[in-house]
Amino acid sequence: MSFKTTALVTAAICFCLTGIWAFGSAIILTLWGVDYSASAEFVGRRGAALFLGLGVMLLLAQDAEPSQARTSLSVGMIVACITLALLGLLEFALGNAGLGILSAAIVELMIALAFLRIELMTPYTTRVTDLSTNGLGERRAPHTALQMAGAYFCDIHQIEMPRSHKTALQIYLDVVSQTPLWINVLMDIRNFVGKTVLGLKDLGRLESVGEVIASNQMPEGARIGIFTLCHLSDKEVILGDSDKHLTVALSTIKETRELQDVITVTTVVRVHNTLGRIYMLFVVPVHRIIVPTLLKRGVANANNFSY
Numbered sequence: 001m002s003f004k005t006t007a008l009v010t011a012a013i014c015f016c017l018t019g020i021w022a023f024g025s026a027i028i029l030t031l032w033g034v035d036y037s038a039s040a041e042f043v044g045r046r047g048a049a050l051f052l053g054l055g056v057m058l059l060l061a062q063d064a065e066p067s068q069a070r071t072s073l074s075v076g077m078i079v080a081c082i083t084l085a086l087l088g089l090l091e092f093a094l095g096n097a098g099l100g101i102l103s104a105a106i107v108e109l110m111i112a113l114a115f116l117r118i119e120l121m122t123p124y125t126t127r128v129t130d131l132s133t134n135g136l137g138e139r140r141a142p143h144t145a146l147q148m149a150g151a152y153f154c155d156i157h158q159i160e161m162p163r164s165h166k167t168a169l170q171i172y173l174d175v176v177s178q179t180p181l182w183i184n185v186l187m188d189i190r191n192f193v194g195k196t197v198l199g200l201k202d203l204g205r206l207e208s209v210g211e212v213i214a215s216n217q218m219p220e221g222a223r224i225g226i227f228t229l230c231h232l233s234d235k236e237v238i239l240g241d242s243d244k245h246l247t248v249a250l251s252t253i254k255e256t257r258e259l260q261d262v263i264t265v266t267t268v269v270r271v272h273n274t275l276g277r278i279y280m281l282f283v284v285p286v287h288r289i290i291v292p293t294l295l296k297r298g299v300a301n302a303n304n305f306s307y
Contacts, residue, residue: 014055021048055113069109081112120277131159153269169237177296179207245276
């Protein structure tokens with residue numbers, strides 16, 4: 001099904017549930033084998049308002065094109081429906097609900113799978129974000145040696161920094177060496193789950209660049225932290241890594257404009273299988289927090305440092 005059809009069908013279900021929970025909660029509780037009470041009716045009426053809100057959101061978003069907002073709505077529906085289904089199965093296993101609850105769990109899982117299928121089959125659109133404090137950036141994709149055509153995910157962030165003589169590689173090393181603790185913790189969690197559950201590589205921490213010397217004589221294939229060097233010039237450094245689920249490439253470009261340098265970080269991901277698509281559902285929202293955080297910290301440190 002298309003996103004529009006899935007949204008409309010789910011909205012219709014939400015509106016039906018709104019009416020049932022608002023005016024006939026005893027019916028659905030009896031179906032589920034749950035004792036009716038005034039307290040249950042009270043909670044049901046409040047739940048009706050939530051279903052009404054979900055239905056309205058889905059109805060208004062039915063014609064939405066692929067975007068971060070649409071993905072956020074879809075992922076929210078996936079998480080909510082899977083959680084409801086698991087809770088229903090748990091209550092049935094504990095003897096707190098009858099066989100009727102299984103019908104609700106099945107419908108919830110079907111809705112979750114429908115939204116999941118749509119998101120897995122929809123490539124992310126390229127987004128250029130200006131992080132400059134004055135908000136006057138050009139918001140344009142830079143000229144880069146990085147191959148972006150056909151990518152499943154492409155994200156571009158630009159920010160202004162004080163003018164310096166540093167190369168793109170030196171700037172990248174400066175930025176990642178200041179990685180905050182919470183990002184390192186997230187990387188540790190990713191590595192543990194990825195290695196033990198999914199069989200992925202342990203990448204280590206983003207800041208683990210060791211004693212890397214930012215020299216233009218570094219050969220392609222050299223290891224720089226969690227990435228491998230793919231391309232190097234004064235203006236641009238491209239780093240990458242590949243695993244069974246996806247291939248990622250990261251470009252850092254330095255351009256000098258007037259009295260400032262403009263730093264552009266481009267992330268390109270190509271997925272190899274369904275695991276890669278599912279992986280990206282969780283990684284993309286975090287990625288779009290981590291990159292701006294690192295770049296803004298880099299600018300703050302540069303402003304406090306005399307070149």
